[in-house]
Amino acid sequence: MSLVTGMRSNNKEPAGVVVTGGVTPNSLGIVRSFGRRGIPVVYLDSGPRSIVSYSRYIKQRIKCPSADESEDEFIRVLLDFGGRIDNKMVLICTLDGDVLALSRHKRELEQFYYVPMPEFDTVEKLVYKRNFYRLLAEMGIPHPKTWFPQNLDQVRVMGREIAYPYIVKPSYSPTFQWKFGLKCFVVNSTQDLGRAVDRLEGRGIDVVIQEIIPGRGVYEFFTYLPGESEPLGVCGWDKIRYYPTDFGSGTFCESVWHREAVERGLQFLKAIGYCGMASVELKKDPRDGEYKFLEVNARVTLQHRLAAACGVDIPYIAYRDACGYDVPDIAAPSSGVIWVDDFVDLLPFLTHIKRREVGIGEIVKSLKPGKVHSVLAWDDPAPVIVRAVKSGMSALRLLRRRYTGSAS
Template sequence: MPFEADPDVPGLVVKFGDYPLHHGGVGAIRSLGRAGVPMYAVTEDPYTPAAASRYLRRAFVWPTSGTEDAGRLVEGLLRIARRIGRPAVLVPTDEEAAVLIAEHRGALAGPFLFPPVEPGLPRRLASKQGLHELCVEHGVPSPAAAFPGSYDEIAAFAETARFPVVVKNREAFVRRSRPAVHGTTRVATRAGLLSLARDWGERPGVILQEYLPREQAEDWIVHAYFDRDSTPLALFTGVKVRSWPPHAGMTANAYVVDNPELADLAARFVKQIGFTGIADLDLRFDRRDGRYKLLDFNPRVGAQFRLFESEAGVDVVRAMHLDLTGRRVPEGEQRAGHRYVVENIDLPAWLAYRRSGYTTPHAPARASGTELAWLAGDDPMPFLTMLARFVRPGARHLYQLWRTSRRGGGPSGTGA
């Protein structure tokens, strides 16, 4: 490996909520563990794929819902810090963890190492409304959007809107409590929108967004790590080939594709807003006007980050650890043409995309190499644990998502 990580500074993968089949956390454990970094992780129970990794020194079993009082979560992290016994680099894999770390950095600094991001910025970036406002402020293209405050405002919007429209929860955190919609949802008609809206209460927490038709669009992703001056020390671009549910949600298959225009757009936006740390961006290229439109800015590690690695062996998690421990992040080109596959969801996604006839023009005809989300020859247990936990409930969940995608409207959008 052409760089040397500091073996005296461990890493702690942090997430809140009950979703044990998370390949991004497994990827972070393997990435730093292979570089000689002692790894720890917060897990729901002792039998998650992350807890089974040979590169994990210890799993801190801590069941959470993601809706706990912030003070309780901070105290829980500090208890873990005392058990580790030395400062550790925090690796957040969900918005709840990223926001908590930023907003309580005074209490967490010292026991932990993390980028000095402005405390209120991750929450604003995780919010659909906050991100849209930042895009407008800095001249970054994004889909047209409305943020209704009542049912009457939704009805007024429906009178003039061009359907279909996309409905999303305004704030990322409501997915843990009472979401208005389950994931990104495409609504085909005015009547359909008004019918859905009747269940949203007096203060609907939704964003109504312009629909970018998949026949005229391409889904792109950017993963990067930015230092305290918002300078990219690692920045990668790729194209999403398939996701699950189809054309929505989690990446199932993606390729590394060089895109200097997209890299420049992301770097300029991050510099303008002053973000520091790991970022996972989803953008949709609209062929109708030739612009990349920013859909999501995840201020944390993206689940598919292991797609991206430089010729120097650096990914965004390694870049962060090197930077926070005072070591130089070596430069290197990204591995163009490399492919990423999430085994448990790519097969149903492939079947759905084959049925629809949709293809991604920028996907290479042949991969230069493949990174699997779960299966690794040097660390097989996470894959086997995933299979054991996935087969029955996972098959039922995939079937439910398939039925949702086939109903009128169905989901649409992007996600991590």
């Protein structure tokens, strides 16, 4: 049976969901969430090494470049597929480049899909950090002090005048992460500044300079706003560990409700007329006790299955609302639920132990059973097996480089 035939339905249920790209547990969690409910899932496979493509809950994989690789081809594939299905499907994305492309072509895509995401102008203000921090400054919203160099010469000049430490971070994160495997450069000295500028030379990457707020903890909440009304679901968590360590994606998180942070984040989203799924990251500054905005992602966040485990499945809420179905009232999210990024979290955990930054309480939480896993699932074992093999091969390559380097 072909995909298109298999996706047709005689009832009022839409044909299913299309998960656009992403090779991380972010996309995998969405695939499993809808697949377990019997909702057909189409996965746009943009990565040759994707663990997501091994999930048994995918009804069909469509090879497609990511929007960052070719926006025209990305949209063409979606329009071509949309023209061959009878019932509208819901588009859900996990990548910044994809949400930019989908929002830019939202009107065309709405012929065939439900597209529960903001307008392009709003997405552009959030995805590009230069725009985002300027917007925060214009609105008088607390955030880390940020400088806006126009070129690398200005990075050198400004960098020498700013007190260390600070970070040099990209305006558009995906390109930077793809080239360097990092979210930012940490600058502790003139030598670090020189190395950062040298690495950026000739790359064409726009960057900003930003102060570092002391402390480890970052708070994130994930929500869905259907428009100008109140959010239909909210769940938050403390990011306790990250990879890369200190400035990276959360790898060990615990659900908790910080009312002040949530209220500030929602107030901002409403002020800009936001609609769709969003994750908001803030950090409490110990110097003045204020929550400072770090970023707002206009897409599904990596830890969204933590919210689901707490009783707030945001992508499913967005799906039901986009399709015009009733969304049941959501109870207050559970606190104290732990989410861990399988295998990846081991690296920052060992780093913090080496630094003597891990207390007994964190060790107990790390060993606690019943955690929510990013990849491990007994009903869908293939992705975790693939990740285990790949993680093992990566560790061997790292050891080999260290061994050969020390031996030479």
